[in-house]
Amino acid sequence: MKMTKNRQQVYDTLVKSHTPLTAYEISKMLDEMSLTTVYRALDYLYEEGQVKYFVLNDFKYYYVSVEHKHFFQCENCKKLFVLDECLIEDYERYIEAHLGFKVSEHFIFFTGLCKECQELSQFSQKEVGV
Numbered sequence: 001m002k003m004t005k006n007r008q009q010v011y012d013t014l015v016k017s018h019t020p021l022t023a024y025e026i027s028k029m030l031d032e033m034s035l036t037t038v039y040r041a042l043d044y045l046y047e048e049g050q051v052k053y054f055v056l057n058d059f060k061y062y063y064v065s066v067e068h069k070h071f072f073q074c075e076n077c078k079k080l081f082v083l084d085e086c087l088i089e090d091y092e093r094y095i096e097a098h099l100g101f102k103v104s105e106h107f108i109f110f111t112g113l114c115k116e117c118q119e120l121s122q123f124s125q126k127e128v129g130v
């Protein structure tokens, strides 16, 4: 694999970021790099298996492959949260034992309300006397 300076910079940005990033966000963070260059670097890194992505509202969110993560998005404020802990191994074993599949990987995306938005909705309910 050839790590050019641009590719390395894009990769390092993803390593440093705790949340997944879009190409646009990366290009804003690397202000001298054009969006096209960022896209090219991401395509290459994806082909090489260095990064993964998921699509959310038509945007590709990239993250580094070495870290296994799950994601949560708040339905109200749309904030994206990263869950570092994986408690899915038992479920994988269950799938393998009961369905005979060989699981190689999983991707989990939760949606719901974040803590802040839960508190906000409780507060507004009290205010209107619900």
Ligand SMILES: [Zn+2]
Binding pocket: 074, 075, 076, 077, 078, 079, 113, 114, 115, 116, 117
């Ligand atoms: Zn929220």
Ligand SMILES: [Zn+2]
Binding pocket: 068, 069, 070, 085, 086, 087, 088, 106
């Ligand atoms: Zn997991």
